[in-house]
Amino acid sequence: MAGEIDGRLKALGIDLPAPAKPVANYVPFVRTGNLVFISGQVTMSHGELRHVGKVGKEVNVEDAKKAARLCGINILSNLKAALDGDLDKVVRCVKLVGFVNAVENFTQQPEVVNGCSDLMVEVFGDKGRHARSAVGSGSLPRNVAVEVEAIFEVA
Numbered sequence: 001m002a003g004e005i006d007g008r009l010k011a012l013g014i015d016l017p018a019p020a021k022p023v024a025n026y027v028p029f030v031r032t033g034n035l036v037f038i039s040g041q042v043t044m045s046h047g048e049l050r051h052v053g054k055v056g057k058e059v060n061v062e063d064a065k066k067a068a069r070l071c072g073i074n075i076l077s078n079l080k081a082a083l084d085g086d087l088d089k090v091v092r093c094v095k096l097v098g099f100v101n102a103v104e105n106f107t108q109q110p111e112v113v114n115g116c117s118d119l120m121v122e123v124f125g126d127k128g129r130h131a132r133s134a135v136g137s138g139s140l141p142r143n144v145a146v147e148v149e150a151i152f153e154v155a
Contacts, residue, residue: 005087068115
């Protein structure tokens, strides 16, 4: 029987992909006690990078927000793996840290990272409300527009 969160994902039309394999010397998540730390997730979809380029130049704000949402979907994929498939174990999304690969004078990082923040609230309701940082970056791995990492409290 599917859990409550799996039902919400289905209602939102979200099919979580298999977690991408790390491309360097790190693990996709670490669980310690009642916390799960998800490594920074980029805009990978079906084995290909999406939303590549600088926000404010090659990528507009609306597409960057979609990129942040995609990062959020990849966060959920890794979180599900960390929780042996049971997203109903999530007590709370504690914190998101979003990095936006943007031109020097770009100032809309909060609006961009809302793409991920909004997803967490859509999926987890009030448990998805979190502390957050939205940071501008001069570059990101493989020139992706957005990268987001997360911390969750779990049962």
